[in-house]
Amino acid sequence: MTMSLLLASVAVALALVMLLSLYRVVSGPSIFDRLTGLGLIGSKMIVLLLVLGAWSERVDLYVDIALSYGLISFVGTLVMAKYFEATGGPAGGSR
Amino acid sequence: MNVVAAVMLVLGFGFVLSGVIGILRLPDFYCRLHAMGTCDTLGVALMIGGLALSEGLTLTSLKMLLVLVFVSLANPTATHALGRAAVRAGFTPWTAPRGEDEP
Numbered sequence: 725m726t727m728s729l730l731l732a733s734v735a736v737a738l739a740l741v742m743l744l745s746l747y748r749v750v751s752g753p754s755i756f757d758r759l760t761g762l763g764l765i766g767s768k769m770i771v772l773l774l775v776l777g778a779w780s781e782r783v784d785l786y787v788d789i790a791l792s793y794g795l796i797s798f799v800g801t802l803v804m805a806k807y808f809e810a811t812g813g814p815a816g817g818s819r
Numbered sequence: 820m821n822v823v824a825a826v827m828l829v830l831g832f833g834f835v836l837s838g839v840i841g842i843l844r845l846p847d848f849y850c851r852l853h854a855m856g857t858c859d860t861l862g863v864a865l866m867i868g869g870l871a872l873s874e875g876l877t878l879t880s881l882k883m884l885l886v887l888v889f890v891s892l893a894n895p896t897a898t899h900a901l902g903r904a905a906v907r908a909g910f911t912p913w914t915a916p917r918g919e920d921e922p
Contacts, residue, residue: 727873730825734832734866741839748842748851756848756905760855763897764842767859767890768835771866774883778870784879791886798893802900809904 731779738772755808759801766797824873831865834858847913848905856898864891 745768748761770790777786841854864887871883 727821727825730828734828737832738835741836744839745842754848754905754910756901756908756910757851759901760842760848760851763894763901764839764855764859767863767894770886770890771831771835771863774867774870774886778873783870783874783883787879787882787886791882791889794886794889794893798897801897805897805900805904809907 728779731775735772735775735779738768738775742768742772756805759804759808763797763801766794766801769797770794821873824869827865827869827872831862831869834862834865836862838862848910849902849912852898852902852905856895860891860894863894 742765745761745764749758749765752758752761770793773786773790773793774783777783777790835858838854838858841858842851845851845854867883867887867890871880871887874880874883
């Protein structure tokens, strides 16, 4: 198996796994379940960007995008966790 | 070198897949948080390490190692922040019903 075929199949499999964790975002019983799924999608998106860059042989261009995406996703998760810690989540969403 | 990178990619994807199965199947928010914090950090770190190993020693692979260090610092921090927020918002952990082993 060549490296290009392996990278393409890993990219497709990562996209399918992100779709599976989107299920937890859509139908999570509480708001923190949705945030968990969102963080999972964010950390897989970093790897998907790097794999796509290595597949198209322009990884020097994709690595900066991956780094800034990871920074923004991390800060967004922290801010949303602090916000829903203060408010306790929307009504009817908590268990 | 390419064989080691391919093995690290596939192994890391196995960890990521087990984390996603855990987040779909486990019964409680804290159990799902455990699946996110452990499996996902190790899987993402292994996959980025494999890609950096296949790239060779360049500036790009050093940036990839920077992404690896950042992910392995940020992902447990985000997991801990989510768990602490859930505790302070009043979530109680799930326990098995008395007298049963399986939920």
